[in-house]
Amino acid sequence: MSIGSTITDIFSLSNAKINDVTIDVNNKRLSGINDVTIDVNNKRLSGWTRVSIRRGIEIMPSTFELECTEPSDTHSALPEGADCVIRIGGQAVITGYILTVTRRLSASEHILSVQGTSKTTDLCECSAKFQTYQFNNIPVIELIKAICKPYGIGVKTIGAVDNIVIPKFSVILTETGYEIIDRMTRAAALLFYDDTDGNIIVSKVGSETAASGFVEGKNVEEASVRRSLSGRFSAVTMILQTTSPLAAMPGEDTQISQQMNDLTVGKDAIDPMVKRYRPLLISAEMGDAGYIVSQQRAQWEVNRRFGRSQSVQIITDSWRDQSGKLWTPNTLAPISLPILKVNTTNKLLISETVFRLGNDGTHAEITLMPAEAFMPQPIVLNAANSGVVQAMAEG
Structure with a gap:
């Protein structure tokens, strides 16, 4: 399929594949639900023959790689550095930038490959700049928003996390925004990770459960269960x-x-x-x-x-749970793998998702662990009467 034939104006979607999307799990009408597209320069491009989209609660920034064969003259629509949105079935999964465009030509094939990341890549790689590097009595979320604002990155919160105040906090001159946020959120026992719109989420370890899980003989193509005493102490x-x-x-x-x-x-x-x-x-x-x-x-x-010693790796034949929702990091899911000695009502936390499309079809690679694996490390930022320490003691 030629990628050029599927370019449409995203402000005039009468001919775009997005209009073909129908989500009705009960009646099995799933037309277009897994179509992968990229919006760039007011165009929507589809027809990708190989896809890899990676997200996780310990992955920042989220990344994607799209590849197609026999591309037409679309170089002007895919410049490196351009803003873009990666969608699955019309639903945004990564909002960010194209980083690299690679074209390969041989006697047998002509391939276009596009790699990119979430908007948070700048937060991870660039030094944070402030008018002052010493803060007093500042809410954690307020400072995180100040760090993210220059990059056009918003901050979302889940749960009661807005009222934690740090009496004194010093920024190291060479720190990246990511490093500063990491220190603050660890002190407050919080996680932060990419959202699908390029913003970040600040949250406790997830408590929401997916509409379905992973069951041997039903939606599990391949599974690996790891149990270990390595790195553990009495x-x-x-x-x-x-x-x-x-x-x-x-x-x-x-x-x-x-x-x-x-x-x-x-x-x-x-x-x-x-x-x-x-x-x-x-x-x-x-x-x-x-x-x-x-x-x-x-x-x-x-x-x-x-x-960390109790991990499960799943390859499933669907990108979505039974309600039609994409598998989402920081979400709990039940696991039933009797042959591998995992048949329990306990739920594991989805830590990473990789959506893949290739010659062998559509697959999702899911990594799950007990929620304890992702609890942030308690640290002391300041002296005794810190509001963070008090909040942690009360929580």
Whole structure:
């Protein structure tokens, strides 16, 4: 198919494929639901023979790659750096920029390949600039919006996350916007990731459940389940970094033991699935009043290491759940894979989606893990009375 034959003006869609889209899952009318198009320079281009669209809660920016054979003279409609919107069935999935356009010619084929990213690519790569690099009593969301504004990136929030205030926050001169937001959101126990419109979402770990999940023998083409004890520990202990242990003479086992007890902050966080003696010591951070964050950090280490050790990779034959909604990162989904010993009512969190189209048809590659794998690491930004620390203690 020639890509040139499918170029239409997006402000005059009478001939565009989008008018062919019908979503009615119950009656099986799905015409055009998976058509992939790119809007660029007021044109809508389709006819792509190979597609890869990648999104995730730990992927920023989202990326896409589109490829077609026998392209016509469309170079003026696909300049590198151009604004674009990638759509599936008329629904935006990535809003951003074309980064690279590659044309290949051989005796047997003529191929056009287009790669690009979400608008958040600038947030990840460019240094943040402010009139001041010291902020007092500023809401987390307000500062995130200030960071994103110069790039034309909006900020959306899910849940009650707008009222967290940081009493004092300093920006390092060379930091990117992404790095600054990462520090703030970790302190507030929040996630941030790309939205389909090129803006970012600031949210807790997802609690919304997809209309359907992944069931062996129904919509699972291929599955891989990984369980591991690698990187996990029987107990995580938070300690104070002092010179006290150096004062004990060699062989004074009782004294050394007592000194270690004095250095311990709070109770150990235990992983009951690790049966061997595998201790992990972590230094408590300065400015942690009552060592509240230290206690949370110890348990976070256990929870996150557990979550990361229990991953499921799914290849499914559909880009959508049974309600017609695209598989979405930060959404829970039930899993039933009895042969692989996964047959449970527990739901796993979708962390990454890759929508692929090629010679073998349409497939979605889905990565899922327990929600614990994505809880942000507790950190101390400021001294004791920080509103962030208080919010975390109350939450």
